[in-house]
Amino acid sequence: MYSLLDHISNPKDLRKLNPTQLPVLAKELREFIIDVVATKEGHLGASLGVVELTIALHYLFDTPNDLLVWDVGHQAYGHKILTGRKTVFHTNRQLNGIAGFPSRKESHFDTFGVGHSSTSISAALGMAIASNLKGETAKQHIAVIGDASLASGMAFEALNHAGVSKANLLIILNDNAIGIDPSVGALKEYLTRVKTDRKLAAQNNIIKALNFDYSGPIDGHNLPKLLTELERLKGVKGPKFLHVITTKGKGLQQAEQDQVTYHAPGKFDKMSGERIQKAASLYTKYQDVFGKTIVELAAKNKNIVGITPAMLTGSSLKFMFEKFPKRTFDVGIAEQHAVTLAAGMATQGLIPYCNIYSTFLQRAYDQVIHDVALQNLPVIFCLDRAGLVGEDGATHHGVFDLTYLRSIPNLIVFAPRTEIELRNILYTAQLGLKNPIAIRYPRGTGTIINWQKPFEKIEIGKGVQLKTGHEIAILSVGTIAKNVSEAIHLLKDSTGTAHFDMRFIKPLDAALLHHIFKRHKTIFTVEDGTIKGGFGSAILEFASEHNYQNNIKIIGIPDNFVAHGSISELQNKIGLSPSNLANLFSKT
Numbered sequence: 001m002y003s004l005l006d007h008i009s010n011p012k013d014l015r016k017l018n019p020t021q022l023p024v025l026a027k028e029l030r031e032f033i034i035d036v037v038a039t040k041e042g043h044l045g046a047s048l049g050v051v052e053l054t055i056a057l058h059y060l061f062d063t064p065n066d067l068l069v070w071d072v073g074h075q076a077y078g079h080k081i082l083t084g085r086k087t088v089f090h091t092n093r094q095l096n097g098i099a100g101f102p103s104r105k106e107s108h109f110d111t112f113g114v115g116h117s118s119t120s121i122s123a124a125l126g127m128a129i130a131s132n133l134k135g136e137t138a139k140q141h142i143a144v145i146g147d148a149s150l151a152s153g154m155a156f157e158a159l160n161h162a163g164v165s166k167a168n169l170l171i172i173l174n175d176n177a178i179g180i181d182p183s184v185g186a187l188k189e190y191l192t193r194v195k196t197d198r199k200l201a202a203q204n205n206i207i208k209a210l211n212f213d214y215s216g217p218i219d220g221h222n223l224p225k226l227l228t229e230l231e232r233l234k235g236v237k238g239p240k241f242l243h244v245i246t247t248k249g250k251g252l253q254q255a256e257q258d259q260v261t262y263h264a265p266g267k268f269d270k271m272s273g274e275r276i277q278k279a280a281s282l283y284t285k286y287q288d289v290f291g292k293t294i295v296e297l298a299a300k301n302k303n304i305v306g307i308t309p310a311m312l313t314g315s316s317l318k319f320m321f322e323k324f325p326k327r328t329f330d331v332g333i334a335e336q337h338a339v340t341l342a343a344g345m346a347t348q349g350l351i352p353y354c355n356i357y358s359t360f361l362q363r364a365y366d367q368v369i370h371d372v373a374l375q376n377l378p379v380i381f382c383l384d385r386a387g388l389v390g391e392d393g394a395t396h397h398g399v400f401d402l403t404y405l406r407s408i409p410n411l412i413v414f415a416p417r418t419e420i421e422l423r424n425i426l427y428t429a430q431l432g433l434k435n436p437i438a439i440r441y442p443r444g445t446g447t448i449i450n451w452q453k454p455f456e457k458i459e460i461g462k463g464v465q466l467k468t469g470h471e472i473a474i475l476s477v478g479t480i481a482k483n484v485s486e487a488i489h490l491l492k493d494s495t496g497t498a499h500f501d502m503r504f505i506k507p508l509d510a511a512l513l514h515h516i517f518k519r520h521k522t523i524f525t526v527e528d529g530t531i532k533g534g535f536g537s538a539i540l541e542f543a544s545e546h547n548y549q550n551n552i553k554i555i556g557i558p559d560n561f562v563a564h565g566s567i568s569e570l571q572n573k574i575g576l577s578p579s580n581l582a583n584l585f586s587k588t
Contacts, residue, residue: 115395
């Protein structure tokens with residue numbers, strides 16, 4: 001099928017080609033990516049946009065001796081295919097298959113593990129400084145970063161250092177004006193002007209002001225121009241910056257026209273590009289429960305504002321943006337800024353709902369502690385994608401939030417069991433809480449069709465009993481309660497098994513816990529967070545504080561990084577599936 005690609009297993013094979021053959025290879029590489037992703041799913045648009053750049057980099061640079069770092073990694077499919085993983089690319093993001101992002105464990109061509117944005121310049125600069133210290137001054141170091149990622153504070157910090165480092169570092173800006181949603185902010189507007197005003201690029205250039213040798217912008221799909229400029233830059237010493245203009249989704253019409261959807265489109269027809277629609281679910285995604293509920297609340301409470309760091313669509317804050325654009329803020333890939341912005345708004349009487357994926361809030365931990373909790377400002381954190389998220393793997397699983405949040409004074413931590421509970425806690429939070437609150441909910445759909453019930457206030461710090469029993473007590477938090485309930489149904493005799501949804505990880509329902517400890521000899525805790533320092537640890541601390549001697553068993557995410565696979569596959573693998581849980585419960 002592929003006259004050139006079939007004969008390329010690594011960059012050494014690529015370098016045997018004549019430069020005139022490279023456009024043909026680019027066409028074949030694009031088709032290969034489309035062929036596989038159409039049926040296996042994954043990230044599409046970003047990789048299609050950098051096909052020519054990927055080929056040019058591996059063609060001209062001596063990878064892996066020259067060190068190439070991809071930012072985030074959504075765009076690294078072509079890189080993986082050209083570096084020895086073509087025959088296994090169909091296993092991408094599947095259980096026991098290759099990862100969806102570059103991984104040092106997977107290949108020596110993946111020089112740095114990525115998944116979160118804006119790390120590439122810092123990593124590549126660290127590598128370049130190390131090369132200088134070792135006397136390897138001829139070694140090249142390349143970071144490929146998108147315009148959305150470049151706007152992050154971490155990227156600016158690295159640029160600031162790199163500009164005075166004298167390191168042999170080449171930063172390539174892959175400028176397509178879109179991350180997952182369209183890029184935002186003053187830097188994006190500046191880059192847009194640079195594309196049309198060559199004088200601006202030459203004279204009032206931000207990158208030049210930071211001591212970089214700036215070149216561009218050039219067409220990132222023109223291989224001869226790319227090869228010529230990259231060859232020139234190989235001979236330039238010190239920090240260099242190449243501005244490359246690309247089109248996300250290049251080569252697939254639908255992906256070019258609908259870049260947000262085709263970032264990760266699911267299955268689609270590889271010939272027409274049309275998405276293959278899944279059977280419509282009767283249930284609603286938790287992100288949409290959030291998005292639709294906050295619009296209802298904002299319509300009645302003019303002080304409500306919504307904030308997200310570059311996840312307007314992913315968080316479903318897009319619904320509020322459509323209805324209340326002046327009260328909805330996409331701040332770009334800037335989690336730290338998002339949190340402290342929310343804190344500043346809270347000081348002035350606004351009610352900020354700060355929606356950040358659980359795994360990304362890790363990037364703003366100091367701001368949560370120092371700027372929000374220390375000042376006891378009632379910011380409402382909505383942590384989407386909590387727990388296992390599936391095929392995105394270890395960089396994206398939201399399994400640490402219970403642990404890293406429950407140690408913070410003043411902060412309320414809540415995990416809704418259902419869509420109705422999420423709706424009601426969102427309502428409760430804007431009634432006048434005196435403390436900040438973190439609400440964590442999973443990726444995927446709920447289990448209730450008619451969840452848009454009249455609002456009810458939730459009493460802070462109160463759990464509920466879901467099933468009675470006088471022998472074993474199972475304590476769960478959040479939507480993992482569904483697996484627990486199913487596990488109880490699998491037991492031969494469940495009459496002695498009680499089930500409690502604690503709901504609040506902080507503050508714990510002390511009265512309910514005393515009741516449980518006095519009536520049940522064996523207690524299980526179940527959570528979709530790490531067992532080290534999480535909900536189960538909180539229960540152990542409670543038992544220790546009150547001198548209870550009950551048999552307590554903690555079930556949750558083990559003390560290792562969980563790889564990629566479907567959520568059901570991963571739950572089965574680590575012992576959180578209903579059948580796994582039933583087996584554990586029955587052994588007592």
